Amino acid sequence: MHDTQRPAVTISAIAAEAGVSVPTVSRVLNGRSDVSPRTRERVEALLRDHGYQRRGVRPEVVRSGLIDLVFNDLDSPWAVEIIRGVEEGANEAGASTVVSAIHRRGSPKSTRQWLDNVSARASDGAILVTTDLDSFLRAELQRLQVPAVVVDPAGVPDLDVPTIGATNWTGAVGATEHLTGIGHRRIGFVAGMPGLWCSRARLDGYRAGLDAADIPFDPELVIEGDFDYQSGFRAGCRLLELAEPASAVFAASDQMALGVYEAVRKKGLRVPEDISVVGFDDLPEARWASPPLTTVRQPLAEMGKLAARTVLRMLQGEGVESLRVELATRLVVRESTAAPRTR
């Protein structure tokens, strides 16, 4: 509550009087460097004249109305799900979403250009979707006072910005228990790219699921993939050619699961009659697979939406409860899993 009856002056009134845009007043208030000295002087004078005050721990929120959403590349299969969620979360608050790919992976030039654009448009916040967010980018965003959140379906370890991921370990336990529950004991696992947290968490969840059913871990059944279709295809071929082949395969991504489908088909076998397959992600492709794929759903759109809300809260000076939030995954049982053939 205010302790004075004098109506508070608004940022837009200041902007109108100074003959500048609202984002410009915002830049002055936020102490940014990208305002001409003359403008800064005039805006600050008006702020003083009108007795404008930031309200204690919650400074007046001034917005350009733009949130930046950045991908390494726009060919990630998750991209559209995350874009949808961010756009919805931003839209709730009347904000719009600028989508960028920082092209040419790791190119300092394109990162620099993006940062210049973010600065020029006084972006309200940045949401980074990434598996290799570099420290330069994080430091620059901090310098520009642009709040940043990472949406991280891949689980990059040790980020020092708020990160929104999914419960990879729990999801993998559930998928494995689903397979043991319907009678499978030779369960292959196609692992994700090594070095990523999510790959480790999913592998650990697979092992925990086996333990829960008293099935000994057999390293022969674990094949390393890289999340892509081709690596799933190769892993599927190897798992089917083992002396004692797998009766089910749990792949750490939907794309790899679809590669396993193709390996099964090439062998003249069928999913799920001859071999059960479970994926991870629940991309639209999972629903459209033949048979429809049983998979662990990552709530990608919800993750995007939460990221937008978080960045907007940070903009208002609110604290973030936890640096790492994991939204719950959920097993979606479709038609790619069945009891193993009795031999």
Next chain:
Amino acid sequence: MHDTQRPAVTISAIAAEAGVSVPTVSRVLNGRSDVSPRTRERVEALLRDHGYQRRGVRPEVVRSGLIDLVFNDLDSPWAVEIIRGVEEGANEAGASTVVSAIHRRGSPKSTRQWLDNVSARASDGAILVTTDLDSFLRAELQRLQVPAVVVDPAGVPDLDVPTIGATNWTGAVGATEHLTGIGHRRIGFVAGMPGLWCSRARLDGYRAGLDAADIPFDPELVIEGDFDYQSGFRAGCRLLELAEPASAVFAASDQMALGVYEAVRKKGLRVPEDISVVGFDDLPEARWASPPLTTVRQPLAEMGKLAARTVLRMLQGEGVESLRVELATRLVVRESTAAPRTR
């Protein structure tokens, strides 16, 4: 070339001197209404003082650096391909891409909000991806002097804005000729949503392809779908249950083709051994299908890129050569088609 040695004053110099942003100067130059009278007066005075002149038929280009890309909903399977293309085309020119969904299909409120945002950020141009672009939206964009281009994979008839589509008819002829060329004569067709140009063009292409092989048209073999997976599944079931079933199915979208796959599987049959399937679009799902889907490629990313370039050219006052541009489709032969079983 300039006919004077006096260096031309730049927009950014005017902006700095006026203590306003470059987009604000742009708004004044473009005669927009969303500038305060005081600001307009000051900027116009400075423009006069400095002898600023628009250069004949090519007015000085002033940019906010933002291009708006709008979908009805962000669950279109094409969305990410088009976003990638637009982002690349915008990025070439140093511009950024604001992605929006005009939520709640047909809601005047959300359209209004989007238009307000476009106006507030002085957007350089709008790219609409749509199957039901309404005339109100087009008229408002014209009023705001925001150049607009439609990317139109569905082929909406009679738009009065520049439209970038694909060669639907030619693509369908090629797909049909591929099937007749390997010996099919009972070729089912799953049509797209009625009332759309692209549905009609693809059906006509199918008929032309049959004619070229002297195969009489059989209306029993044409089933109406709506582009979605479920409608493809239902159509596939019907085509397989005919007294004289189809030996091949050409579906007017990849999603419907994947629905046909599922109908084939449910019948205990196989693609392509028992039945050949061809799709239309070439979404990533087509590559990941089992077997990988033979399909007609729409160059969606290229369409998006061309849309961005077109909108930027319009912004520079350049004319558009043709109101309707169709980029070439191309048949991508994978593993879902084979000669029919000899009976």
